[in-house]
Amino acid sequence: MTERWQPSERYPDPAIVALHPSFKKYHLALSAVERLWTGSRWGEGPVWLGDMRSLLWSDIPNNRVLKWDEATGEVSEWQKPSNNANGHTRDREGRIVACEHAGRRVVRFEYDGSVTVLADSYQGRRLNSPNDVVVKSDGSIWFTDPPFGTYAFYEGIKTEAELPHTNLYRVDGKTGAITCVADDIDHPNGLAFSPDESLLYVIESRSSPRNILAYDVTGEGLRNRRIFVACAPDETPDGFRVDIDGNLWCGWGMTPALDGVRVFNSGGDPIGHIHLPERCANLCFGGRHRNRLFMSAAQSLFALYVNTQGVAGG
Numbered sequence: 001m002t003e004r005w006q007p008s009e010r011y012p013d014p015a016i017v018a019l020h021p022s023f024k025k026y027h028l029a030l031s032a033v034e035r036l037w038t039g040s041r042w043g044e045g046p047v048w049l050g051d052m053r054s055l056l057w058s059d060i061p062n063n064r065v066l067k068w069d070e071a072t073g074e075v076s077e078w079q080k081p082s083n084n085a086n087g088h089t090r091d092r093e094g095r096i097v098a099c100e101h102a103g104r105r106v107v108r109f110e111y112d113g114s115v116t117v118l119a120d121s122y123q124g125r126r127l128n129s130p131n132d133v134v135v136k137s138d139g140s141i142w143f144t145d146p147p148f149g150t151y152a153f154y155e156g157i158k159t160e161a162e163l164p165h166t167n168l169y170r171v172d173g174k175t176g177a178i179t180c181v182a183d184d185i186d187h188p189n190g191l192a193f194s195p196d197e198s199l200l201y202v203i204e205s206r207s208s209p210r211n212i213l214a215y216d217v218t219g220e221g222l223r224n225r226r227i228f229v230a231c232a233p234d235e236t237p238d239g240f241r242v243d244i245d246g247n248l249w250c251g252w253g254m255t256p257a258l259d260g261v262r263v264f265n266s267g268g269d270p271i272g273h274i275h276l277p278e279r280c281a282n283l284c285f286g287g288r289h290r291n292r293l294f295m296s297a298a299q300s301l302f303a304l305y306v307n308t309q310g311v312a313g314g
Contacts, residue, residue: 005277008032015260015275016304023263023272026247031305033274036068037075042155043296044239045132047088047096048286055286057296058085060101060155068301070287075301084149084156087132087190087239087282091173092139092313099130101149101156106130106141106171118171119143119178125162129155132190132239132282135313136197139173140220142181144188146205168202170220181222185213190239190282193217194266195246195311201228203240209233212240212248212264228268234258239282243308247271249293253279261295276302285310 008014013032018024046057053070056078064080065088079085083103091097096109097118104127105120118141120127129149134142146166149156168182168191182188187206193199197217204211214228231237235258240250246266252273253259259279263272278297286294290309295302 005035007034017273017275018271019263019273020265020269020271022265026243026263026272026307028305028307033276034303036073036301036303037066038300039075040066040296040299040301042281042298043301044281045085045087045099046282046284046286046294046296046301047090048284048290048294049090049096050286050288051094055284055294055301056088056096057282057294057301058082058088060084060086063102065098066301086130086149086155087143089133089135090313091135091141092137097133097135097141099133099143101129101131104129104149104156106133106143118176119169122163122167122169122178122180128161128163128166131188134191134193135173136193137313141171141173142169142191142200143171144168144185144191144202146187146189148187166206168222172220179220181220182215182225184225190237190251192240192242192248193311194242195244201240201242201248203237205236205238210236212237212250212268229264235262237262238280241284242311243285243306244311245308247308249283251280251282251295259297261293274304 012029040059041061044058055068065078067078083100087099106118108116128147131144147161165183189203189205191202210231212229215222216224236254238251248264252262260276261274283295
């Protein structure tokens, strides 16, 4: 990839690389990586809004959430200030759920314009800086809480963390009760369920090297922690989503050779890579058929049509 990136003018796009023959099933030969917009400091947490034909994503250091309109291609500020919001998703009623670094909480935006705080403390202590979030089909909200937003006055508010562990939490969708479902993850980051919700995958972002962990989901909890992908020292996964075949599409990078999206099959084997000119922090599936991959990178928003669909609710 050159320093001055330009979209491919030829098909197939050389930025899309099969690491295993099985990836060819998901690669549309007449689809290329598109840069939809550029101008952020650190793009994160995209979520697709099908009813609005638009995408929201976070520009954390600029303390705003941006909105890309599919019909016009225009980008506007959806929320500013945003409390340095990071991860976003939608619940099973279509409401937007957001993780706030500066607010140190997880919130839900109601249809009447009000904001409901879903979680801001655990056992009497303030959360660190909620990072990423997913909603299970039973309505429960699962989120990670590393202290990244407390490190500096850049992606949040510099302060001392109050909790001794960097935990993974579950908020009951009916009672609102918050429980810690894992306290053994060294700075949990991105997370996603398998298509049948029997597994939860979590990025362990301060292990050395980083790991992608897998847990069995047992009702309201987790068990049987194991390493799903042991990353190489220069591989840094961040946010990710799962498609209907159980493949993990992971934000990847921190070196020019690795920046982009790495795709793993349900067995943990790498099968494909989408090269981008910037570090990809997070991604989601969207579009009418959930077959368009939206990738929030450091300074830009990219998109690619693929031959699969994101899991509903992801």
